[in-house]
Each structure stands twice: as C-alpha cells, then as structure tokens.
Amino acid sequence: MIIPQELISKAKEKLGDKAAVKIAKDLGFEQFDERNLKALCYWHEEKTPSLVWNPKDNYYNCFGCGKKYDILDHYMDRENLTFLGAVEKLFNETKVDFKFGERNVKTKREYIYPILEEKRERVNVDKYFAKRKISKETLDYCDVREDEEGNAVFNYYDTNDVLLTVKYRPSRKVPRGESKMWCQKNADTTPILFNMNRINPAQPLLICEGETDLLAVIESGYKNVVSVPFGAGSETWIEENYVFLEQFNKIIVWADNDENGIKMKRSVIPRLGQWRCYEVEPPTIVEIDGVDRHVNDINEVLYFFGKEKVLEVIGNAKEIPISGIIDLASVQDFDFQHSEGVYTGLKDLDNWLYKMFFGCVNIITGKNSSGKSVLVNQLCIGETLNQGYDVFVFSGELTKPQLKKWIEWSFVGRRHIKRTDRHIRKIKPEIEKKVRDWYKGRIYTYDNDTDFTATTVLAKMEELARRKGVKVFVIDNLMMIDLECGFDSIWQKQKEFVIKLVNFANKFNVLVHLVAHPRKIEHDRRATKFDIAGSGDITNLAHYVMGIHRYTPKEQEKMGMSYPYSCVIDLFKNRLTGTQDKELNVYFDLDSYRFWSTLEELDKQYKWDNETYKDKLPDPREAIDKPEFMEGD
Structure with a gap:
C-alpha cells in the first residue's frame, strides 16, 4: 500500500506546530524555545541550539549534524510503529480520511506464506x-x-x-x-x-x-x-x-x-x-x-x-x-577478461570478438533473405538467454507468432525437431513446454502496433533496463523506426537515433543490436559496411559492424564442395579489439534455423535441455544413414 504523499502532507499541516512541541517534550529537548521552536540537538552534542523546526515541511532540521526528524519518525521510534501504523495514527489524530483495509492482509493467491518464528530468548x-x-x-x-x-x-x-x-x-x-x-x-x-x-x-x-x-x-x-x-x-x-x-x-x-x-x-x-x-x-x-x-x-x-x-x-x-564529465584518472580499468558481455556461440567469431561487451552498439546488415533474422535470433537472443541475460526485441517485420516460432526452433535444435517437409516442423508438446518455461519472463517484445516512434521505443527500452534489468536490446530494423521527421532530415535523425542508442548502452551498461538494411546493390555482390542505407555516421558511431551474405548457387558451385557453405558472416568493425574485415563461412540448418561451422555448434544444447546424449549428431556433410531426428534433410 502506497499512501499518497499529498495526504500525508495535508495531515502534517493540520497538526502543524503541535508536532514540534510534542516531539520536544517527549524527547526532553534541552534549551527548547517553544516560541521559536528551537533547541539543542538531541542527536549530537552542541553548546548553541541548531535544531530548528521547519514550519513549511513540518520537520526538525539540525544545521549541525544534518538530522531531519518529523512526526512519523517520532511515532515509529517512540511507539515502535511501522510506517503504516504511524501514518494511521497521524490520520486519526488529524481526521484525514483514508482506508487502511490492505494492512496485514495476505493478498497473494497460492502463495505459501512463511510462519513467524515465536519470540524466545535471544x-x-x-x-x-x-x-x-x-x-x-x-x-x-x-x-x-x-x-x-x-x-x-x-x-x-x-x-x-x-x-x-x-x-x-x-x-x-x-x-x-x-x-x-x-x-x-x-x-x-x-x-x-x-x-x-x-x-x-x-x-x-x-x-x-x-x-x-x-x-x-x-x-x-x-x-x-x-x-x-x-x-x-x-x-x-x-x-x-x-x-x-x-x-x-x-x-x-x-x-x-x-x-x-x-x-x-x-x-x-x-x-x-x-x-x-x-x-x-x-x-x-x-x-x-x-x-x-x-x-x-x-x-x-x-x-x-x-x-x-x-x-x-x-x-x-x-x-x-x-x-x-569525469576525471580520467578515476575511471575504472577496462578488463577484457572480467567485463560483462555476450559470446556469439560461434567459435571463430568469438576468437575475433572475444565477446560483445555491454555498453556497446552492434550494427547488423545484409540483403533481403540473406539470413539477418536467423543471425539475430541465434546470436543476439538465444545466446543472450543461454548466458543468463534477458532480452528485448523490437521486430518490425516479423509478427510476434512468427518471431516466437523462429526463436523456438533455434532453442530446440535438431534433436527435438521433426521436419515433415521443407516448411512444416513438429516439436513434441513436452519439449515445447520445457523450452517456454525456460524463457518465460525473459524475452520482452514491443507490443504497440500504433506507435513506432523513436521516442516511444527508447522510453520502453529505458523502462525495461531500469525495472526489469534487461541487458540486451534488439531493434530489427532501423527502417521500421519512425524517426518523427520528414525525408529532408532523415539522415540527421538516423544519426541522432544511433547516438541515443550509444548513450543508452553506456548509461545502462547494456548491449544494443541494430539491424540496418543495405542500399540496393547488385544481386550477386556482397554488401559492405559502406552499403548500409542511410547516414554514413551510423557505422562510425557503432562499436561493432557485422554483415551476413547468402551465397548464390553460382557462388556455391565455384566452391567445388559436395556440401557448400550457405552463408558468410562478415566482421567489418570491432572497435574494442581492432580486429576487423574477417569472414566466417557457415552452414545453415533448415530444421533448427541455426548457423553453424562446427558440429558442436550445430548440436548445441541450450540450458533448458539438461539431458546427456550418448549418440553424436552425424555430420550432415558426410552422413548417409540419418537418425530419426534428422529425417527430412
């Protein structure tokens, strides 16, 4: 029960200076001046009175030790009342109407309340x-x-x-x-x-x-x-x-x-x-x-x-x-080993990044159907949860049911998905329940289809950082954010929005992933960081810039591999370690919607799955006889 402060102030005003006199007499203030409501401080030794009643806010203030003391403090101290009990006493004395019906009432259904230990000699x-x-x-x-x-x-x-x-x-x-x-x-x-x-x-x-x-x-x-x-x-x-x-x-x-x-x-x-x-x-x-x-x-x-x-x-x-403004000498050392962040789960990529540190912004780009959403679901959402952090997702293109299903496929993995054709995947109900119990209360998604303004989205992000302690924020994608401007100022507003994301990441020590589409480029050309649509300042401001490119059949044919790579992940920029312009070839697993470069990555178990499996996942590049969970490949 939160009692409105204006009611408490009203009751204090009604009691007025009577409170000052009562406190002084109860505590036996020395050299108490009843006319000027002044005395020697009760809480520290002094020779000249510095404890003075503040008639505007109705409390004693000591100009010597800084002590502040009002009638509610007095009731709690003198009569051993709780705050609610003290307010109730004050309201009764000043005839302020308020219902205290919730006091001492157990309102939580199905909650097993603890038993109060009996008072015994301590x-x-x-x-x-x-x-x-x-x-x-x-x-x-x-x-x-x-x-x-x-x-x-x-x-x-x-x-x-x-x-x-x-x-x-x-x-x-x-x-x-x-x-x-x-x-x-x-x-x-x-x-x-x-x-x-x-x-x-x-x-x-x-x-x-x-x-x-x-x-x-x-x-x-x-x-x-x-x-x-x-x-x-x-x-x-x-x-x-x-x-x-x-x-x-x-x-x-x-x-x-x-x-x-x-x-x-x-x-x-x-x-x-x-x-x-x-x-x-x-x-x-x-x-x-x-x-x-x-x-x-x-x-x-x-x-x-x-x-x-x-x-x-x-x-x-x-x-x-x-x-x-800060004194640089007082700045805490940046410790790569112990600073918080999230690993991507892809071994080679983590070797280049070490980890994606909190307090940073990551830009992800790629052409349509290149695998951006899969990359985001796996690296930015799945790995975040698996490493113990909660996540917020603004998805402007996928519906919430679509987002939920794609994410769950990645969480579940190959062992628990049966694909009946290219598009239909089935997960056992008991597995689905375990997965949802694991991520329940940990993934927050934007749910206001009428307001995509940058102001509102940022406000919700700040509320989640403060109230829920969310550490990773995904915005998919920049083009879906209403920057509240006309076309003539769009580049400036994009820059301002990314600056706000950088400040937000630093202020709350969180990691922000921003998906940004590239400009229209040739069909078979890989996008670079210079192809990102909008202001060129976007990539300059970011701490990390990554891209995903889906190989065309012609590109795969040139590889001369029986099981060619599906995509390539580009690390264009890594401000913190300086490693950049690296590329990681990966396979795409259609069943689990995961990228992988090693069998350990393909068969990764998220923490909802605590089973120990004796059989190893066959290598899709070599396997002929496939176990039941791989049928349909």
Whole structure:
C-alpha cells in the first residue's frame, strides 16, 4: 500500500506546530524555545541550539549534524510503529480520511506464506551481534529473532506489514563453504527489501547489501535504511519494489568495498535513477597492530571507527558526478577478461570478438533473405538467454507468432525437431513446454502496433533496463523506426537515433543490436559496411559492424564442395579489439534455423535441455544413414 504523499502532507499541516512541541517534550529537548521552536540537538552534542523546526515541511532540521526528524519518525521510534501504523495514527489524530483495509492482509493467491518464528530468548543471537557492536535494542527494533537452533531470524515485511520472506543465518562465524544464509523451508520467498515497512519516504533512503550492515546503520542512529534480500549479485528487488522506490527523491547507495559491491553500484544506480542517487566514501583501511587491514562493509566501519563515523559517511554522501564529465584518472580499468558481455556461440567469431561487451552498439546488415533474422535470433537472443541475460526485441517485420516460432526452433535444435517437409516442423508438446518455461519472463517484445516512434521505443527500452534489468536490446530494423521527421532530415535523425542508442548502452551498461538494411546493390555482390542505407555516421558511431551474405548457387558451385557453405558472416568493425574485415563461412540448418561451422555448434544444447546424449549428431556433410531426428534433410 502506497499512501499518497499529498495526504500525508495535508495531515502534517493540520497538526502543524503541535508536532514540534510534542516531539520536544517527549524527547526532553534541552534549551527548547517553544516560541521559536528551537533547541539543542538531541542527536549530537552542541553548546548553541541548531535544531530548528521547519514550519513549511513540518520537520526538525539540525544545521549541525544534518538530522531531519518529523512526526512519523517520532511515532515509529517512540511507539515502535511501522510506517503504516504511524501514518494511521497521524490520520486519526488529524481526521484525514483514508482506508487502511490492505494492512496485514495476505493478498497473494497460492502463495505459501512463511510462519513467524515465536519470540524466545535471544541468547546466541544477542551474544553474536554484541561482538559486532550491535545492541539488543537494535535487534528488537528490527524484529530479529532466534530459532530453536540458535540461528538469527530476519523477518521481511512488505509495506502492508505482511510477512513475505523469512531468512536465517548462524549466530556464529561461518566457515568457508558453509551456507551463510537460507530461507524458511516449505515457504515461498519474495525479493522485498528488509526493513521497508519502517521507512519514511520523506527522508533519504539508504540501500545497503545485507541485514548485518543494516543493523549497523540503525545502531549508529540512521533508521531510514533497507538492505537487499539476496546479496549484490541479485537485482530482482528493483523490479519487485519499483513502486516503493519511486517515492524517494534521494537514494544513498552503500555497497561493500569489494568487486561485487562495485559491480552492484554500477548496475543499480542507473536503474534507480542517477539524478537522485548518492555515493558514499567510507574508510577502506584500518591499522591494527601496525598492519593495514582492508575495511569491507558498514559493520566493519561501525566496529573499527564507531557510530559517529558511520553517520559521517552517510552525511557526506556525494551526488553522482555530472553526466558527461569525469576525471580520467578515476575511471575504472577496462578488463577484457572480467567485463560483462555476450559470446556469439560461434567459435571463430568469438576468437575475433572475444565477446560483445555491454555498453556497446552492434550494427547488423545484409540483403533481403540473406539470413539477418536467423543471425539475430541465434546470436543476439538465444545466446543472450543461454548466458543468463534477458532480452528485448523490437521486430518490425516479423509478427510476434512468427518471431516466437523462429526463436523456438533455434532453442530446440535438431534433436527435438521433426521436419515433415521443407516448411512444416513438429516439436513434441513436452519439449515445447520445457523450452517456454525456460524463457518465460525473459524475452520482452514491443507490443504497440500504433506507435513506432523513436521516442516511444527508447522510453520502453529505458523502462525495461531500469525495472526489469534487461541487458540486451534488439531493434530489427532501423527502417521500421519512425524517426518523427520528414525525408529532408532523415539522415540527421538516423544519426541522432544511433547516438541515443550509444548513450543508452553506456548509461545502462547494456548491449544494443541494430539491424540496418543495405542500399540496393547488385544481386550477386556482397554488401559492405559502406552499403548500409542511410547516414554514413551510423557505422562510425557503432562499436561493432557485422554483415551476413547468402551465397548464390553460382557462388556455391565455384566452391567445388559436395556440401557448400550457405552463408558468410562478415566482421567489418570491432572497435574494442581492432580486429576487423574477417569472414566466417557457415552452414545453415533448415530444421533448427541455426548457423553453424562446427558440429558442436550445430548440436548445441541450450540450458533448458539438461539431458546427456550418448549418440553424436552425424555430420550432415558426410552422413548417409540419418537418425530419426534428422529425417527430412
């Protein structure tokens, strides 16, 4: 349940200065000036009053330590209420009408809700966290419990105060190889944020990696903090909590000081919105007995430097640097080995490319019926999914049912397709179901047949990058995009569109494939990068340029081969490694709609298929007696 901010503001205005007086008296502010609503700060030591009530926005603001505190914070702190409970109390006091009918209501059908562990004495848990300088009061505030075996229990409540996920961790140091975290058995889980039901959207939100770091932040005195549910490597929480996250004008991201933490920051900040995100600069080294030790997370900052240091780091969080301007010395090294990207699955092509890195744009060209769509389906969609990334497809020429069928043929492969003639292919229903279960929720296709404008398509791409974490985007093809201009400015608009794609790829660290047709050329001539229709700037802007040419019967005859190649894939440009003007001859498999140059590529199993096959796929170039799955060739 998301409560409209205007209603909360209305209720605060109704309560007005009474809230300031109530907070001051409840907390016993020193040197409280009831007329000017000013006092010594309750949260840090000072000799001159700097805590002042802001009558416009109805909260206390300390000009010394930066603390902001309103009546909802007070209700949550003083009366141990959740945010929803605090708002309900405020609305009741100010007679603001609002229905809280969804509170504590389990609305998910067929969801197996976890069982709340009973409250018992926290012997092991209290001792364990005390060693990490986290108090019983903080554990109570976050409803941390102890199970029968002495493990710590973390209860994940949604914004309606409904328990959706329960996690456990041993209340001791965990040896390498042993599980540090697990969820409640026989219960479903949802990737919501820990502590999200105690968050005030009017305050800056701090996001950290784990529950222990969150406890360290609250122990230090900052309570508007959530932690991600399953570590830095999982980003499903962004989509699940998207509406909740959209409430905040300021988000502080404090990830761990390690490779995964750095990667998390780089990935989530663009999705959360760079304009509202702030980064922290915590201490990274502590000297112990004359030896420098690496400081990795928030709990270690609390342990080695104290609460004040944690609050100082939060208070000094900096805006993300101005877009387009950066100190080159601070730029992260480009590491070919570890930088994310997608392999094509064709051995020789990958030898030249290494991989197609995220943050780049690839142009694919080729004449009509040359195999562009097959290349896109196999290299840009199939391989993307198989390597664990989701994909968006704008297909201006294929209908959605046609696209679905072509893609599935490539996924299934020869072993599970029976072709009855040149065009009819049959897949067993159980295989079809396994394939669809594998890619369900991972391929998004454009579904607005009335609006192909560049503005709308780019907006949907950005929404998918932010909300769904999609990493690969396919636009097939450039000519189907409405560039919102007349013919006299078409070349300039094409250039501007590709520039936007390059900026989009860089901003969200994604890979964009753009199919661009060549100009009309001679029937038997291979297209080059200079033949791409439209502005010549298109290929200059791209990081990669590839082409596909389908050999004519005359060209195949000249090869003098009993089983001639079907097509040739040209690598015209590879900006990142400098390798270019390479060509790869490939065969086309009519059954599975795959290109291949080796039998391993022809018989590749996508990850939906976990069977082990003893029989090897016969070489179509040599086989005479063909197994059942190759009948029809």
